Amino acid sequence: MTESVPVLIVADEEMIPHYSKPGDAGADLRSSQALTIEAGERTLVKTGISIALPAGYVGLVHPRSGLAQKQGITVLNSPGTVDAGYRGEIMVTLINTSNEPFEIAIGDRIAQLLVQQVVRAEFISVQSLPGSDRGESGFGSSGRN
Numbered sequence: 706m707t708e709s710v711p712v713l714i715v716a717d718e719e720m721i722p723h724y725s726k727p728g729d730a731g732a733d734l735r736s737s738q739a740l741t742i743e744a745g746e747r748t749l750v751k752t753g754i755s756i757a758l759p760a761g762y763v764g765l766v767h768p769r770s771g772l773a774q775k776q777g778i779t780v781l782n783s784p785g786t787v788d789a790g791y792r793g794e795i796m797v798t799l800i801n802t803s804n805e806p807f808e809i810a811i812g813d814r815i816a817q818l819l820v821q822q823v824v825r826a827e828f829i830s831v832q833s834l835p836g837s838d839r840g841e842s843g844f845g846s847s848g849r850n
């Protein structure tokens with residue numbers, strides 16, 4: 706069985722995120738407002754929820770694959786980050802990559818929230834880095850396959 710983490714939430718009952726199917730990693734976030742995103746435009750969409758994550762956890766806001774594939778609607782800064790110390794309303798920046806306006810009604814599923822543990826890095830200043838097989842090769846350097 707998957708471990709659960711208590712997340713305190715302030716929300717109307719119908720806006721509380723839910724996992725659609727057993728085993729889903731992301732819980733659906735819903736719009737708390739009706740609006741239209743015009744073709745090529747982006748907008749900040751309210752979800753009507755505020756949460757308190759335990760220390761050592763982060764909420765990651767991901768696009769819904771169906772909206773992205775079928776409608777061209779995606780999360781602009783994917784994944785969006787909800788830090789454990791944030792207590793404001795979760796809002797999602799959506800962009801319409803299609804050529805058609807997209808209507809959002811109150812209660813529509815617009816994104817998904819994944820809650821994950823965080824490991825904090827300890828940054829250690831050095832004069833040079835150890836070598837690796839990849840070295841300084843950048844984007845596309847590992848080939849086509």
